[in-house]
Amino acid sequence: MEALMALLVGLMIAAALYLMLSGLLVRFVFGFTLMGNAINLLIFTAGRLTYSDPPLINPGQTILAGQTANALPQALILTAIVIGFAMTTFLLILLARTFDQTRTLDADQPPFLCELPDTGPLASNINIPEKKG
Amino acid sequence: MLLIFPILLPMMVAIAMGFSRLNKQKANTAAIIGALVHVFASGLLMVAILDRQAIALWVGSWPAPAGICLVADYLSAVMVLITGVIHTAVIVYARKDIGSSQIQAGFYPFMQLLTAAICGAFLTGDLFNLYVWFEVMLMASFGIMVMGHFPGRMTGTVKYVTMNLLSTLLLITAIGLIYGLTGTLNMADLHEKMALVENTALVNSLALLLITAFGIKSALFPLFFWLPASYHILPVPVSAFFAGMLTKVGVYAMIRLFTLVFAGDTSMTQPTLMVLAVLTMVSGVVAAASQMEIRRILSFHIISQVGYMVLGLSLFTPLALAGTLVYLVHHIIVKANLFLVSGLIQKAAGSFDLKHIGSLYKTHGLLSAGFFIPAFSLAGFPPLSGFWAKLLIIYACLESRHYILGAVAALVGLMTVFSMIKIWSEAFWKPLPGNDATLVAVKPLSAWMMAPVLGLALITILIGLFMEPVCRVALVAGEQLMNPVQYILAVKGGG
Numbered sequence: 075m076e077a078l079m080a081l082l083v084g085l086m087i088a089a090a091l092y093l094m095l096s097g098l099l100v101r102f103v104f105g106f107t108l109m110g111n112a113i114n115l116l117i118f119t120a121g122r123l124t125y126s127d128p129p130l131i132n133p134g135q136t137i138l139a140g141q142t143a144n145a146l147p148q149a150l151i152l153t154a155i156v157i158g159f160a161m162t163t164f165l166l167i168l169l170a171r172t173f174d175q176t177r178t179l180d181a182d183q184p185p186f187l188c189e190l191p192d193t194g195p196l197a198s199n200i201n202i203p204e205k206k207g
Numbered sequence: 208m209l210l211i212f213p214i215l216l217p218m219m220v221a222i223a224m225g226f227s228r229l230n231k232q233k234a235n236t237a238a239i240i241g242a243l244v245h246v247f248a249s250g251l252l253m254v255a256i257l258d259r260q261a262i263a264l265w266v267g268s269w270p271a272p273a274g275i276c277l278v279a280d281y282l283s284a285v286m287v288l289i290t291g292v293i294h295t296a297v298i299v300y301a302r303k304d305i306g307s308s309q310i311q312a313g314f315y316p317f318m319q320l321l322t323a324a325i326c327g328a329f330l331t332g333d334l335f336n337l338y339v340w341f342e343v344m345l346m347a348s349f350g351i352m353v354m355g356h357f358p359g360r361m362t363g364t365v366k367y368v369t370m371n372l373l374s375t376l377l378l379i380t381a382i383g384l385i386y387g388l389t390g391t392l393n394m395a396d397l398h399e400k401m402a403l404v405e406n407t408a409l410v411n412s413l414a415l416l417l418i419t420a421f422g423i424k425s426a427l428f429p430l431f432f433w434l435p436a437s438y439h440i441l442p443v444p445v446s447a448f449f450a451g452m453l454t455k456v457g458v459y460a461m462i463r464l465f466t467l468v469f470a471g472d473t474s475m476t477q478p479t480l481m482v483l484a485v486l487t488m489v490s491g492v493v494a495a496a497s498q499m500e501i502r503r504i505l506s507f508h509i510i511s512q513v514g515y516m517v518l519g520l521s522l523f524t525p526l527a528l529a530g531t532l533v534y535l536v537h538h539i540i541v542k543a544n545l546f547l548v549s550g551l552i553q554k555a556a557g558s559f560d561l562k563h564i565g566s567l568y569k570t571h572g573l574l575s576a577g578f579f580i581p582a583f584s585l586a587g588f589p590p591l592s593g594f595w596a597k598l599l600i601i602y603a604c605l606e607s608r609h610y611i612l613g614a615v616a617a618l619v620g621l622m623t624v625f626s627m628i629k630i631w632s633e634a635f636w637k638p639l640p641g642n643d644a645t646l647v648a649v650k651p652l653s654a655w656m657m658a659p660v661l662g663l664a665l666i667t668i669l670i671g672l673f674m675e676p677v678c679r680v681a682l683v684a685g686e687q688l689m690n691p692v693q694y695i696l697a698v699k700g701g702g
Binding site for chain 2: 181
């Protein structure tokens with residue numbers, strides 16, 4: 075089971091990297107979410123995969139009875155999911171606002187390549203390229 | 208309890224400032240008071256550390272390896288204190304520099320949150336908690352970057368955001384695998400458990416994963432390209448704070464992890480860090496030489512200076528770590544100061560571009576002093592702080608028989624002088640290009656903006672003149688890092 079999960083995580087990260095490196099920023103968002111999910115699975119697997127009961131203490135007892143699931147990786151994943159969700163939302167809004175100014179989200183286009191547009195008069199002189207089909 | 212205040216206070220101030228952002232005067236005053244209280248709390252923590260070497264706090268009273276704990280030793284306490292100082296300087300400068308639209312967009316709450324997150328990263332004793340603080344730090348810095356929708360700022364922000372998100376993904380991957388390997392995320396606990404792991408290949412690959420993650424954060428070669436692409440588009444006080452603090456949090460995390468968690472076997476991490484350090488130092492300083500925009504020159508110098516710190520870490524001797532700590536403190540003060548000065552240069556001369564400015568020495572004498580001191584401290588002139596910081600690092604190189612590394616460090620220092628002299632002669636000595644010199648109107652600079660610049664310059668001089676006590680504290684910190692007994696005892700005792 076662990077080997078299968080490892081393979082799945084590897085595949086997901088490979089796909090995510092491919093998307094991230096494509097240069098189109100919308101694909102970066104998809105790559106980012108995919109990689110976040112892959113890493114959550116990785117943490118889950120790192121906490122050992124066992125068929126077991128939820129880690130709940132039965133009424134009348136003070137300690138856990140029998141084999142129970144590891145709750146910590148799930149808490150970590152929960153935190154990571156929440157943070158990842160916030161980051162994805164921010165990234166989407168940032169890209170929407172960037173598109174308003176640059177009219178392109180292709181990282182190989184001039185607005186992303188020139189490093190000195192600054193806040194000066196140059197900023198309005200960037201020639202806006204045609205959108206790629 | 209002292210440990211929680213440097214994190215809690217700015218957070219509380221941030222919430223309070225969220226309500227007062229419509230009134231510029233009130234917001235300014237409240238921010239300065241908040242920053243001063245934070246410095247006071249950090250000072251109390253420093254005093255407690257001088258007294259007790261290392262203290263820890265079990266958050267929510269959950270005992271150490273299970274619960275999250277906050278720990279401070281010399282390194283943490285010094286970093287928290289310097290964060291408070293820079294934050295105050297930047298906030299004072301911002302009083303006259305940040306407009307009411309930016310204050311309404313939430314400039315002050317974001318700055319306070321950023322300070323809280325940086326202090327949290329310096330104080331946490333838990334690896335996952337470190338990741339969380341890094342995320343808080345990112346979110347706050349994103350907020351400040353996009354504030355105000357200036358044209359041209361968005362593309363730089365995209366570069367910053369994407370690279371830093373990738374870095375946190377790598378960080379959480381490494382943390383997940385460390386948990387799978389050892390079953391703990393408490394750093395003091397990991398110090399013992401990591402040594403027991405037999406699969407050294409896995410440990411080494413985790414170390415590399417973390418070097419990559421923190422290499423992006425602290426702008427190491429070849430992962431630094433986001434930094435010069437984004438720092439020069441920010442408002443001046445923000446860029447000063449980022450330049451001083453953000454990359455250094457990455458350096459701090461590397462120091463902490465490689466002296467505490469991956470302390471056992473350094474046969475692979477040491478040469479890797481050395482090579483990275485040298486390449487970072489050289490590429491940063493060479494790239495800076497070709498730039499003509501002040502803040503881009505300074506940005507590339509951040510990269511080359513981070514190389515010095517990683518070089519100090521990579522030697523793994525108490526003296527080298529002491530040198531790294533002195534370098535960190537010196538660099539944070541000087542670099543933040545230079546970015547503030549660049550803002551004043553822009554105010555006085557109208558541009559950040561060296562080709563369009565000149566003759567500032569004639570018109571702004573005090574500003575010249577404010578630039579001269581940090582610039583030549585950065586370049587390593589005695590008796591300023593930079594000289595001693597470089598001396599300690601180079602001495603540690605020679606002491607551990609890494610002669611080539613010492614030579615490279617000295618050479619990079621020399622090339623730093625070149626860039627600083629370039630700014631000096633172009634902005635201050637050269638007559639104003641294309642203009643009749645008699646037409647130059649002297650623009651007076653606000654005292655609110657001059658005060659932090661001169662204050663930080665004074666600190667630079669004082670560190671340089673009183674090197675002996677500073678060095679003594681740094682050496683204790685270096686010993687403490689190489690042999691983290693006190694740190695681990697504090698974590699286990701929860702006191």
